[in-house]
Amino acid sequence: MTNNKIGLFFGSFNPIHIGHLIIANYMANYTNLDEVWFVVSPQNPFKVKKNLGNMYDRLEMVNLAIEGAEKLRASDAEFSLPQPSYTIDTLTHLAEKYPTKAFSLIMGEDNLASFHKWKNADIILRDYQIIVYPRPDYDGGDLKRHPSVIVTETPVMELSSTFVRNAVKTGKSVRFYVPDKVIDFIEKKGLYLK
Secondary structure: OOOOEEEEEEEOOOOOOHHHHHHHHHHHHHOOOOEEEEEEOOOOOOOOHHHOOOHHHHHHHHHHHHOOOOOEEEEOHHHHOOOOOOHHHHHHHHHHHOOOOEEEEEEEHHHHHOHHHOOOHHHHHHHOEEEEEOOOOOOOHHHHHOOOEEEOOOOOOOOOHHHHHHHHHOOOOOEOOEOHHHHHHHHHHOOOOO
């Protein structure tokens, strides 16, 4: 079996949590995708760098979270690219590196609403499929009707990495929000305490 259709799920994953996993699992099993790759972003152009955990720690947490999951992979594709990372550059890089794979973009409805601000948004829409998961209180706008856009019925999760980081910082339990192996890693490394 050749895994040709790859959904790219970009994010800081700071840390990865059950909401990310539910979205990725839905995309890998309820759409036409063969695999979902978690693309860990060293720096998102729209986020402040100082708030980001170490990219290798974040990649390791993704690997721990998806251990044994057949259709899910972690990707460090952006680690070697100029920062901040722009999605179009990563897509171009991956298309060159894996010419036999067809890449799609997985994004939340909140990102779709601001997609026109992205670098080369028109080229991404022209050349790639965008698979959208719903987000509470967001409407993807006119782009929802674009022929390259597929809006899914992924279960809606109101859980954020910010919530998880704040819970860790204040000594509250994050059990069931974050996989146990990721919790162990966070505790061992003393992440998000300051």
